[in-house]
Amino acid sequence: MVATAGPVSGQVQGVTAPAVAGSPTVLRMVLGSYLRRLREARRISLEQAGEVIRASASKISRLETGRVAFKDRDIVDLLAFYGVTDEKERQAARELAVRASSPGWWHDYADVLPSWFDAYVGLEEAASDVRAYEVQFVPGLLQAEDYARAVIMLGYSNPKEISRRVTLRMARQAVLDRPAPPNLHAVLDEALLRRSIGGSRAMRGQIRHLIEMAQRPNVAIQVMPFRAGGHAAAGGSFSLLGFADYGLPEVVYLEQLTSAQYYDKPDVVAEYHVVMDQLCADALSPADSLMLLTSILRDA
Numbered sequence: 001m002v003a004t005a006g007p008v009s010g011q012v013q014g015v016t017a018p019a020v021a022g023s024p025t026v027l028r029m030v031l032g033s034y035l036r037r038l039r040e041a042r043r044i045s046l047e048q049a050g051e052v053i054r055a056s057a058s059k060i061s062r063l064e065t066g067r068v069a070f071k072d073r074d075i076v077d078l079l080a081f082y083g084v085t086d087e088k089e090r091q092a093a094r095e096l097a098v099r100a101s102s103p104g105w106w107h108d109y110a111d112v113l114p115s116w117f118d119a120y121v122g123l124e125e126a127a128s129d130v131r132a133y134e135v136q137f138v139p140g141l142l143q144a145e146d147y148a149r150a151v152i153m154l155g156y157s158n159p160k161e162i163s164r165r166v167t168l169r170m171a172r173q174a175v176l177d178r179p180a181p182p183n184l185h186a187v188l189d190e191a192l193l194r195r196s197i198g199g200s201r202a203m204r205g206q207i208r209h210l211i212e213m214a215q216r217p218n219v220a221i222q223v224m225p226f227r228a229g230g231h232a233a234a235g236g237s238f239s240l241l242g243f244a245d246y247g248l249p250e251v252v253y254l255e256q257l258t259s260a261q262y263y264d265k266p267d268v269v270a271e272y273h274v275v276m277d278q279l280c281a282d283a284l285s286p287a288d289s290l291m292l293l294t295s296i297l298r299d300a
Contacts, residue, residue, distance in 0.1 A: 025122025027100035029066030029248050031075075031093065036064040038082040052081045065264065067119070070097040109168040112161055116260045120253055125175060127182050129242035131276050133224075133233050135189040137197070140169050141176060142186060142221075144209035150198025176219070185220040187279045193223065193296055200300060207297040214290050222283040223292050232278040240272055 039049055039060075046057035053059075053074040062068045075097050079090050106113060106121045113121070124130065124141075132139050137151050145166065152165045175182060188210075196203055214221045224231060239253040252263040252272045263269065284292060 023122040023125035024069075024100050024102055024104050025066060025119055026126035026243060026246055026248065027066075027096060028069065029243075030246055031070060031096050031100055032064040032066045033248060034093065035078060035082075038078075038084065039064075042082055044082070049078065049081065052077050066100075069101045072097060105171070106168065109164060112164045112168065114258075116258075117255075119262065120255075120260065121172060123241050123243075123251055123253070124172060126243060126246065127175075127241040128244040129183045129185075129240075131185045131240040131242075132238070133187045133189075133276065133279055134192060134237045135233075136237065137192055138188065138206060138210065139186050139239075141173055141184060142210060142213055142219075143169060143173075144202075144206045145170055146202040147198055147206035147209075150202050153198075176213075176216070181218050183218050183220075185222075185280075187222045187224055187276075187283050189224045190226050190292075193293070204297060204300045207293055207300065211290065211293050211297065214286065214293070220286050221289055221293075222280060222286055223289040224279065224283045225292070228282050231282050232275045238272060238275075240269070240276060 039046075046060045049060045050057045055074075059068070063070060063074070072094060075094055076090075079093060084090055084093075104122055104125065106118070106125075130141070137143075138147065140148070143151065148169045149162065149166045152162050152169070156162050156165065176184065193207065197206075210221060213219050237255070240250055241253065242250045249264045249266065250269045252269055254261045254263075263272075283289070
């Protein structure tokens with residue numbers, strides 16, 4: 001049996017729903033972070049918390065990191081176990097759980113959206129900062145439509161599915177056009193700019209699009225030139241997403257062929273920050289990168 005936890009001391013702040021409507025993914029992270037703070041304040045183990053909701057320690061871990069949706073019964077039981085008696089605070093947590101369980105707009109594309117990528121789209125939707133290093137393809141947020149179609153056609157052949165995937169990718173880019181867009185900083189390996197995807201016309205359109213995007217105040221594009229030789233990102237492409245509006249930890253995203261990994265532990269995130277900072281230092285400056293893009297377009 002697990003003993004019921006007593007009242008929680010005042011060091012844990014109550015949960016508050018963000019003033020700005022966030023994606024369900026981030027709302028789950030907000031609620032999960034709140035529940036983790038409550039649990040840790042009472043020095044309750046993952047196993048003990050799991051027993052309360054008839055689940056495993058790993059289930060509690062997934063709840064606390066926002067990887068799964070919350071059931072109202074679980075929220076009620078955990079709040080009681082953690083000693084939360086204030087009715088307004090309990091109701092705020094339950095209401096946030098309802099919002100966090102609502103499907104995001106991208107769920108309309110569930111037929112072509114891999115489950116492992118679903119979380120990333122939700123994180124991208126709510127991020128205030130996106131930093132990315134890419135070696136193979138232009139990042140999705142910066143892809144022109146013809147280029148995006150050519151990339152997608154490398155892995156798919158059904159015309160309807162290709163069209164759906166292209167539409168989803170273009171829809172993701174709406175985050176850059178909203179009133180308060182995220183800051184996007186991309187370091188692109190020169191190889192992906194020289195590699196022809198979709199033919200010369202698609203590549204010219206893509207380079208032109210990068211030049212246009214680089215003019216935006218919230219977008220910075222740097223090119224890692226061939227002459228830089230070896231560099232810090234020996235492990236390949238990655239993204240760093242920050243959430244200043246929510247007070248959440250940054251997330252490192254690593255994508256493989258049929259899966260993805262998400263890391264939010266401070267020590268891991270810090271290592272990727274060091275790598276990203278070094279990449280930015282070694283790459284061409286945004287101004288010099290723009291000159292290179294212009295030269296590539298002229299010669300294309």
